[in-house]
Amino acid sequence: MSKIKSGISSSFTAEQQKQRRRRIWIVPLGFLVILFLWAFIGKRSLSAEDLARGYSYTLYQFPLLNVVLVPVMTAVIASRLCDMEIKGNTLKLLCTLQKRSSFYDWKFIHELKYLLIFTIGEGILVPLIGMFCHFTQKLPLPLVFLHVGTTTLVSLVLLTLQHFLSLMSSNQILPLLVGLIGSFLGLFSMFFPPRAARFILWGYFSAFSPYGMDYDSQTRVMSFYRIPFPTETFVLFILFGLLFFVVCRTVFVKKEV
């Protein structure tokens, strides 16, 4: 037992040390600043009616922004942590020192740490924007938690993909290219019929969005309505994510270094 514990602690510490002074936390923080600026500047001059549905608007807007930002952000985080092994040509050495699966998992856990800075930070931004913009709507706290949970889940699956690609390709252009294409596809999947959109992994942020929007082009008035939580899709997505992680991990473990 103590051997396992020391193995875990040394793997964790090794990864931790590799990230010293790399300031990777700036990446999620920078994206949070952009998110805040976008949401805040757009809501500075709202009417009383708009303020009464401020949180609905924010919780509708954030998943849309996540579709643009998160695929590239996960690509940047994964690439930042995995590229150090590719650049330093250390994979061969590492695989003789620790189990490949453990290396893969610990790297992923450390990436997850930076992802959580973003998703939890996004959850904190919701009441913060409400406070700065003086929303009159009551803060729907359960929906904020739900938003943080679903955003973390979808981001985690995207991170699984990016983590795998970053470790598999010697050239980091491929994972970044996938991240960019993913952002694009995710955005456009919002114009697809819902059934077709479910085939686009990067578009799931909007699939779990707690609010939908109706826009009347005649009166130019938008209104928000609650979307029932798609429990079945959520469970299937979790199962898919787990399976996807296992497949990616197995492929990496069996790959020739």
Place this chain on the structure above:
Amino acid sequence: MLRLCVKAENKKLRHSVIWAACILIPIIPAIMGTFNYQQNLGILTGKWYSLWSQLSLFYASFFYAPLIALYCSYLWRLEHLNHNWNVLMTAPVSIPNIFFSKLAVIFKVTLITQIWLAVLFLLCGKLIGLPGWVPSQILVWILRGTLAAMAIGALQLLLSMCIRSFSVPIGIALAGGVAGLVISNKGLGLYWPYALMLMGMNSNKNEDTLAGHSLSFFLSVLLFFLAFSGISILLLKKRDVKA
């Protein structure tokens, strides 16, 4: 000498994955923009102009800058690897030649990307039965967007030169693009380099937003280009390399 440097930089891009990005990325907005246009024919009545508004909607705002950033990161990554900085800095060529040869290659790839986008725009328009040819005004917008890439190219080359990570400059470009959309909506786009492309390409607009302000736009592009190129050359001259 500059010609020789450009030739060397071109060789570095042979068989590179960069060309896949150059070809693949513009296909997505072309297909999706056309699809969206077809779905909203009731509101979008400006024919070629409306199709352009849909095609350029996301491309110019969110993806054009990261695409150029990808090109720049790739070009500098080659120098960041295998102690190539030492080789680069001891080569018998002047510092401005090193920088401008890289910029020339970036501009060439961007130009090809933009030409490819224009071809796709024409093809999509013809496939859905739009009458006539692409209005010359839209071609001017595409050209303006390409010119704005000079400023972004210089900025991204500077970032990729200083930041040894491949991915971080791309993240900065995306964040800059998103901020650019907000800033240009506030009417301050000429002061933010990442907003210049969407302003130049007249993204998601039917009427030319730069009508009467073209001179300020070109001046802004020129100033940013000179500033970022100047800083890059200065850093290359003064700073010690980290090979």
